[in-house]
Amino acid sequence: MSESSEGGPPATGSLAGQTCLVTGASRGIGHGIAEDLGAHGAEVVVNYRSSRNEAESVVDAIESAGGAAIAAQTDVSVKAEVEAMRDRVHEAFGPVDVVVNNAGITVDKPFDEMTREDWDAVIDVNLGGVFNVTKTFYDDVCEAQDGRLINISSVVGQQGNYGQANYATTKAGLFGFTRTLALEMASTGSTANCIAPGFVATDMLDEVPKRVQEKILREIPLDRFATIEDVAPIVRFVASQESSYMTGQVLGVNGGMEW
Numbered sequence: 001m002s003e004s005s006e007g008g009p010p011a012t013g014s015l016a017g018q019t020c021l022v023t024g025a026s027r028g029i030g031h032g033i034a035e036d037l038g039a040h041g042a043e044v045v046v047n048y049r050s051s052r053n054e055a056e057s058v059v060d061a062i063e064s065a066g067g068a069a070i071a072a073q074t075d076v077s078v079k080a081e082v083e084a085m086r087d088r089v090h091e092a093f094g095p096v097d098v099v100v101n102n103a104g105i106t107v108d109k110p111f112d113e114m115t116r117e118d119w120d121a122v123i124d125v126n127l128g129g130v131f132n133v134t135k136t137f138y139d140d141v142c143e144a145q146d147g148r149l150i151n152i153s154s155v156v157g158q159q160g161n162y163g164q165a166n167y168a169t170t171k172a173g174l175f176g177f178t179r180t181l182a183l184e185m186a187s188t189g190s191t192a193n194c195i196a197p198g199f200v201a202t203d204m205l206d207e208v209p210k211r212v213q214e215k216i217l218r219e220i221p222l223d224r225f226a227t228i229e230d231v232a233p234i235v236r237f238v239a240s241q242e243s244s245y246m247t248g249q250v251l252g253v254n255g256g257m258e259w
């Protein structure tokens, strides 16, 4: 982990010298996480699947603020593409210290209408993508010694949610995955944790019908949806040296929702 320019202890929240891969960083929460990590000194890999212009804008914003970033087009559900991304990342920045598994999709339907294709599409990205990315960058994170695996889950993985049997299953699956990886990585000094946001104002939430949004809002004690800026600094904390003794945990960022 990094030291301050004076050679003393690292500044709080500093990620100087750290290479961070954020999957699904072209839009929404991943976009916010990537910019925030970049603003705090990290070299950032801005992964995306199809939103090329948006991903390049994220890179531009990080560079304009004095940071370093590259965009990496990769469908995380395709292992060969993830392995090719590793080669590009190593060429640009060397090994990755922090992996943020953020890319995720929804295909919402009540379970009686949900097809096996709907189920598989969400599992392939939200869990298959996590497998592919973690597997491919596992040695990097472990060899970083104080490396970080950060999985973006959801309060939906804790509560369930109408029309989201596939999505809730993937987000709950991340709890067991994270806990297990935390145990298996512990001897290396690297950590694995989950962030479980509540409902965050992004394109994903926009897809939820307004009447359902209103019902959800009534269940949030802080009486508002989360902003991306509510989530990104929590991810930064987990990515930083300050969280070194925290592993295998689920951090709820949900406005006080019960679960």
Ligand code: NAP
Residues within 6 Å of the ligand: 023, 024, 025, 026, 027, 028, 029, 030, 047, 048, 049, 050, 051, 052, 074, 075, 076, 077, 101, 102, 103, 104, 105, 125, 129, 152, 153, 154, 155, 196, 197, 198, 199, 200, 201, 202, 203, 204, 205
């Ligand atoms: P979003 O606005 O829909 O953005 C999704 C991002 O994931 C985009 O950058 C998209 O890239 C990328 N992506 C999707 N499929 C991909 C794939 N196969 N390979 C690579 N990238 C892929 O979603 P969000 O709301 O920011 O959600 C981000 C994460 O937070 C998800 O894991 C979600 O489950 C979780 N979360 C969201 C909320 C919420 O209320 N919004 C709450 C809790 C947890 P392209 O645009 O290039 O396709």
